[in-house]
Amino acid sequence: xxxxxxxxxxxxxxxxxxxxxxxxxxxxxxxxxxxxxxxxxxxxxxxxxxxxxxxxxxxxxxxxxxxxxxxxxxxxxxxxxxxxxxxxxxxxxxxxxxxxxxxxxxxxxxxxxxxxxxxxxxxxxxxxxxxxxxxxxxxxxxxxxxxxxxxxxxxxxxxxxxxxxxxxxxxxxxxxxxxxxxxxxxxxxxxxxxxxxxxxxxxxxxxxxxxxxxxxxxxxxxxxxxxxxxxxxxxxxxxxxxxxxxxxxxxxxxxxxxxxxxxxxxxxxxxxxxxxxxxxxxxxxxxxxxxxxxxxxxxxxxxxxxxxxxxxxxxxxxxxxxxxxxxxxxxxxx
Numbered sequence: 192x193x194x195x196x197x198x199x200x201x202x203x204x205x206x207x208x209x210x211x212x213x214x215x216x217x218x219x220x221x222x223x224x225x226x227x228x229x230x231x232x233x234x235x236x237x238x239x240x241x242x243x244x245x246x247x248x249x250x251x252x253x254x255x256x257x258x259x260x261x262x263x264x265x266x267x268x269x270x271x272x273x274x275x276x277x278x279x280x281x282x283x284x285x286x287x288x289x290x291x292x293x294x295x296x297x298x299x300x301x302x303x304x305x306x307x308x309x310x311x312x313x314x315x316x317x318x319x320x321x322x323x324x325x326x327x328x329x330x331x332x333x334x335x336x337x338x339x340x341x342x343x344x345x346x347x348x349x350x351x352x353x354x355x356x357x358x359x360x361x362x363x364x365x366x367x368x369x370x371x372x373x374x375x376x377x378x379x380x381x382x383x384x385x386x387x388x389x390x391x392x393x394x395x396x397x398x399x400x401x402x403x404x405x406x407x408x409x410x411x412x413x414x415x416x417x418x419x420x421x422x423x424x425x426x427x428x429x430x431x432x433x434x435x436x437x438x439x440x441x442x443x444x445x446x447x448x449x450x451x452x453x454x455x456x457x458x459x460x461x462x463x464x465x466x467x468x469x470x471x472x473x474x475x476x477x478x479x480x481x482x483x484x485x486x487x488x489x490x491x492x493x494x495x496x497x498x499x500x501x502x503x504x505x506x507x508x509x510x511x512x513x514x515x516x517x518x519x520x521x522x523x524x525x
Contacts, residue, residue, distance in 0.1 A: 246292040
């Protein structure tokens with residue numbers, strides 16, 4: 192933060208020397224884990240309070256794990272800026288002064304690059320625009336969180352157990368349901384967990400998502416959204432997520448994603464969609480299209496700066512070479 196502030200001050204001095212306006216808007220996007228809001232008061236004092244805009248990935252308030260019920264409380268949407276929770280170093284007298292735009296995590300471009308390369312190889316031999324929802328998928332249900340993760344000897348490298356009670360319960364329930372109903376399940380980390388896994392894209396991780404019919408996503412206990420939601424969407428699996436108050440735009444429960452609210456709800460939905468393959472693949476296809484057409488990194492930049500995503504296309508249009516496979520592309524300029 193100190194280095195960023197120093198660079199901004201240098202830039203300000205250069206702008207003054209060239210008679211350039213100092214009132215350029217600053218957009219601060221917080222995609223870190225946690226429900227607490229941040230404020231950059233030094234930047235606000237430098238460029239002006241009204242010239243700094245904030246965004247955050249989670250807009251849920253009072254979400255948390257209920258130990259007696261062994262399930263998560265979903266909370267409610269933040270209605271006013273006074274309801275935000277802040278990190279400890281934000282002074283109390285400035286809390287509630289700023290609104291925060293909802294900015295969900297996007298599809299990572301490095302994941303798209305890795306997925307494209309993997310699909311072009313054996314045994315897939317596919318392109319991004321191919322209907323990968325129809326790939327042979329030998330696993331019924333996948334949840335990429337290990338059983339018994341709380342025991343140090345069973346914890347995979349990099350796995351962070353902070354705010355992970357819901358993930359633990361979901362893994363346990365899916366294991367039990369799988370044994371009861373003879374599902375083929377994958378309940379473990381693929382690749383590396385935590386920051387180790389986030390610093391790159393592991394082939395094992397993508398292969399796991401390409402091999403499963405249903406991908407179950409469970410968020411952290413106290414906040415919404417994580418990268419696996421969009422990564423699962425682009426894999427062509429049918430994605431189940433615990434209920435989200437801030438569901439990313441374009442996604443619709445029952446059409447492009449399936450939201451579960453209780454363990455029993457999760458079980459009954461999996462039973463139904465394993466028995467109805469066409470409906471399951473239709474939801475997977477719709478979810479992948481929404482993720483790729485509305486939730487790329489450039490869409491997030493457009494939403495932060497302009498308030499809405501601007502880049503759009505219709506898949507299959509051949510009038511321009513750049514639109515031939517849109518939105519099933521790695522980069523915006525393809």
